[in-house]
Amino acid sequence: MPRLVKKLASAIGLLLAVVVLNFLLIQLAPGDPVSVIVGEMGGASEDLIAQMRAEYGLDKPVWLQLLIYIGKICTGDFGFSYYFKQPVLDLILQRLPATILLVITALITAVILGTLMGIFSARKPKGVLSHFVTIFSLVGYAAPVFWTGLMLLIVFASIFPIFPVSGMMNVRGNATWYGAVFDVLHHLVLPAVTLASIYVATYSRLSRASMLDVLGSDYIRTARAKGLSERRVVFGHALRNGLIPVVTMIGLQFGQLFAGAVLVETVFNWPGLGRLAYESILRRDYPTLLGILFFSAILVMVANILTDLAYGKIDPRIGGRRRKKARPAGARP
Amino acid sequence: MKHLRSSTLAAAVALTLSGLFAPAQADTLVVGTTQVPRHFNGAIQSGIATFMASAQIFASPLRYDANWTPQPYLAKSWEVADDGLSVTLHLVEGATFHDGVPITSEDVKFSIMTIKANHPFQTMLAPVEDVETPDPLTAVIKLSKPHPALLLAMSPALMPIIPEHIYGEGDIQQNPANLAPVGSGPFKFVEYKQGEYYKLAKNEHFFLDGLPKMDEVIVQIIGDSANLVLATERGDIDMVPFLSGVRDVQRLEKAENVEVSDAGYDAVGALNWIAFNTKKAPFDNPAVRQAIGYATNKDFILQRLLGGVAKDSTGPITGTSPLATEDVEKYAFDLDKAKALLDEAGLTPDADGIRLRATIDYIPGMAEIGRNVVEYMRTQLKQVGIELEVRTAPDFPTWAQRISNYDFDMTEDSVYNWGDPVIGVDRTYISSNIRKGVIWSNTQQYSNAKVDELLAAAAIETDQTKRAALYKEFQQIVVADAPILYINEVPFYTAYKKGLTHLPDTIWGAVSPWDEVEWSK
Numbered sequence: 001m002p003r004l005v006k007k008l009a010s011a012i013g014l015l016l017a018v019v020v021l022n023f024l025l026i027q028l029a030p031g032d033p034v035s036v037i038v039g040e041m042g043g044a045s046e047d048l049i050a051q052m053r054a055e056y057g058l059d060k061p062v063w064l065q066l067l068i069y070i071g072k073i074c075t076g077d078f079g080f081s082y083y084f085k086q087p088v089l090d091l092i093l094q095r096l097p098a099t100i101l102l103v104i105t106a107l108i109t110a111v112i113l114g115t116l117m118g119i120f121s122a123r124k125p126k127g128v129l130s131h132f133v134t135i136f137s138l139v140g141y142a143a144p145v146f147w148t149g150l151m152l153l154i155v156f157a158s159i160f161p162i163f164p165v166s167g168m169m170n171v172r173g174n175a176t177w178y179g180a181v182f183d184v185l186h187h188l189v190l191p192a193v194t195l196a197s198i199y200v201a202t203y204s205r206l207s208r209a210s211m212l213d214v215l216g217s218d219y220i221r222t223a224r225a226k227g228l229s230e231r232r233v234v235f236g237h238a239l240r241n242g243l244i245p246v247v248t249m250i251g252l253q254f255g256q257l258f259a260g261a262v263l264v265e266t267v268f269n270w271p272g273l274g275r276l277a278y279e280s281i282l283r284r285d286y287p288t289l290l291g292i293l294f295f296s297a298i299l300v301m302v303a304n305i306l307t308d309l310a311y312g313k314i315d316p317r318i319g320g321r322r323r324k325k326a327r328p329a330g331a332r333p
Numbered sequence: 334m335k336h337l338r339s340s341t342l343a344a345a346v347a348l349t350l351s352g353l354f355a356p357a358q359a360d361t362l363v364v365g366t367t368q369v370p371r372h373f374n375g376a377i378q379s380g381i382a383t384f385m386a387s388a389q390i391f392a393s394p395l396r397y398d399a400n401w402t403p404q405p406y407l408a409k410s411w412e413v414a415d416d417g418l419s420v421t422l423h424l425v426e427g428a429t430f431h432d433g434v435p436i437t438s439e440d441v442k443f444s445i446m447t448i449k450a451n452h453p454f455q456t457m458l459a460p461v462e463d464v465e466t467p468d469p470l471t472a473v474i475k476l477s478k479p480h481p482a483l484l485l486a487m488s489p490a491l492m493p494i495i496p497e498h499i500y501g502e503g504d505i506q507q508n509p510a511n512l513a514p515v516g517s518g519p520f521k522f523v524e525y526k527q528g529e530y531y532k533l534a535k536n537e538h539f540f541l542d543g544l545p546k547m548d549e550v551i552v553q554i555i556g557d558s559a560n561l562v563l564a565t566e567r568g569d570i571d572m573v574p575f576l577s578g579v580r581d582v583q584r585l586e587k588a589e590n591v592e593v594s595d596a597g598y599d600a601v602g603a604l605n606w607i608a609f610n611t612k613k614a615p616f617d618n619p620a621v622r623q624a625i626g627y628a629t630n631k632d633f634i635l636q637r638l639l640g641g642v643a644k645d646s647t648g649p650i651t652g653t654s655p656l657a658t659e660d661v662e663k664y665a666f667d668l669d670k671a672k673a674l675l676d677e678a679g680l681t682p683d684a685d686g687i688r689l690r691a692t693i694d695y696i697p698g699m700a701e702i703g704r705n706v707v708e709y710m711r712t713q714l715k716q717v718g719i720e721l722e723v724r725t726a727p728d729f730p731t732w733a734q735r736i737s738n739y740d741f742d743m744t745e746d747s748v749y750n751w752g753d754p755v756i757g758v759d760r761t762y763i764s765s766n767i768r769k770g771v772i773w774s775n776t777q778q779y780s781n782a783k784v785d786e787l788l789a790a791a792a793i794e795t796d797q798t799k800r801a802a803l804y805k806e807f808q809q810i811v812v813a814d815a816p817i818l819y820i821n822e823v824p825f826y827t828a829y830k831k832g833l834t835h836l837p838d839t840i841w842g843a844v845s846p847w848d849e850v851e852w853s854k
Contacts, residue, residue, distance in 0.1 A: 031730020035737075037371070039729050041379040043773035044453040055506070065825050090526060093534065158563055165564045171363060171530050171551045181639055228809070269555050271529045279369070279528065279556070282728050314341065 011301055018297045019073065019290065020175050021101065026286050026287050032058055033082040033284040056082055069290070078189035078294070079287035083280075088291040092273065096295070098168055099272035102265070103257050105188060106195035113196070114203025115246060119234060122242075133204050140201035145260050149194040149267035156190060163190045166269035191268040199253065206249055211242040243314055251307025255300040282327070334796060345590040360548045362833075362850060365561045365570035369528050369554055372511035374500070375493040376444060377451040381575055381601075384490040384844040389533055389550065390431075391493030391516035392540070394422050394441065395484065397840050399597065400458035401655055403484050403591075407436065407494055407517070407540070417479030417795040424470040428540035430496045431521045438466035443497035445474065447505060457486045457756050459839040479793045481800060482753035485600070491752070519545035519848035528554055539848070545852035546835070565591060565828055572836070572850070573651070574830040574843030579642045579701045584830045593828045597842035602651030602750025602757065603823035604644075605702045607710065608694070610741050611816050612778040614793040615680060622815035624674035625743075626664035628717045629710065635821060636704050642826075646819040649758050651750045653840075655797075658805040661812040670715045680718075694735060695745035697726050703745050706820060710743075747823055748773060752840075754804060755792050762811060763788055779816035 262274035368382035375387025520533035751757035
């Protein structure tokens, strides 16, 4: 229980730090939301500008704006988007499913594909496949994600028009629910592959190195000596240990996946939080941007907790050690 | 080859499946845009994003054809009093809002007074004192002084007639109907997914018989213009209004199933120019500004940089306006004349051949008419000993803050005429509009008593010939004074799928009703 309280307290502290830091960083950017709105209007009178500044609370000192904002968040009020005049929470909840779908699909694709590539190349480290994995990893890792996205767009949406260019669904609508599902999946392919491309490289390199290490260990030699099939040796014995660094990396990289989603969503016009974040920066729409950063922080925290739990499942020794620590000494059997 | 075969197979599968799941084709128009509307109430918000939607959802007293001639719309007829101090509108009978409530002169009065109080274009209805409503179908607009710009201000984009029973309660800025509008235009609002798309449906009870032609209009927002062009090439988008990227226009001109036209948009009148900070030495000297005009090879900009897609701009009023004049100084490319003017201004070359060091800014986002033009200026002006430093702003607010606070020497800028000079031109030149911190006011800080006098006189002159003469003199003075170096008219094109007809080609282009747009049968 004290551990849970400690974790909760540190999570709240972290969230508060995220809010304060981001709030102050945004203030450093030149211009304010009113100048953007006035720009889109094609100009406005001084009275209207002053009226908008007062309406948005921008006429108050920054520290007071920050205190008011923190106070509101504590009551679950994320404010109104300056630009859309909509509750920020509504905007975020409208966009959140699209981002989660994209990020989870990309993550699963990257983990499965990367791990498999790593395993197969580790079995024959000097083979052709291994070299291919190394080159593919380097190229995938080095290419900027927006460039990869643009290249995929040119090839698979323009030269060979197999996939759609933009958005999450055909705006003309779908006649049936399964039509709609297919439509979303059809739109999802290119953004998910783009976002996965960097992480495939990471996971394949990581699992290759980890599997090479594990496959050289004594218990694998023993398993082979016992006459087990290669498949059982690799997938039954080696993979579990080989996966531990991969799981660590998933937890660490979840935040980066969100950062990647900003670029991918912008390139593919995917209606998620990432694109909204990018547009909110350009519009100086502080409440929306802060709301998105707040939710992203929560998602990253949840991902880290899940990673922690996954350790225990993959390697019972990790969970076991923790259990032993938490258990009173006298209760040991 | 194998890859090609598998790609082709995949394409076939994808297209077949898409076809299987696609809904039955009604008369639907999918419009692509990069513009994101904040809301749809054009009575209190300006800008293309809102105007485009507002002109479909709301009707206005008048509409315009392609020749600047007013046409009946909600007003079947109108009269301007001989003294120019009132305009009487006779409304069509039986017109209703989308919720079935009849439109009356009270709604016209409410709309006009709301626009006067809230619209960013403050000069548009400034002389309106009151609107009298002697009967439900007659509205008499009372003016404090003659206001010839009023007829253009009654266009769909600028004067949406909004229902008082919906917008009359509480603070209109916060009215939820701004995002779920109820109007009387050809299309009814259905749905808006912020930043993604909005859907409009045919108004079955539209007061113009047989219109609109389309059953449904979907406006899809695609933030990146390259993606928008790609989607149009593929046939995902039926119409792209306000297409202005030179490469985008050229690319779509070559597309197989797409037509591209520059018809319409005359009244929008977007001009691209280089503005000078006229209160900052040496740009406070007209000779220096004129020298830069002579040192700029506009033909190179128009033909090479802008690929012949954009028209030349020679003065403050867009070339197609009946009030524009050709009879102004053209600043024909002449390096010797430029050098002589700089000598005359006392700017002689130093040991490195440099006469003057200055900065030049540009609006981020439209590279072809912005960054490319100022980069050209930087290299070009070296020839007369002017060393320009190009200052890049990461985004619009950064640029706007610099310019509106006079922290600049020269800047590229794009400003719209919006029909009548009173609405979109005066603001750049009248000395009473030098307002620090307000972008697109007179940020050049240009001040000329004669110009102020001419613009004040032209604003109330009801005789069109005399008015044109006043504006002609104004244009000649301003072009000679050169607070601004006019470069080009911002190219606005409409790209559309072959088979689409009756496109919005009036003076307001796509910020006018799309009620006649239809698929050829």
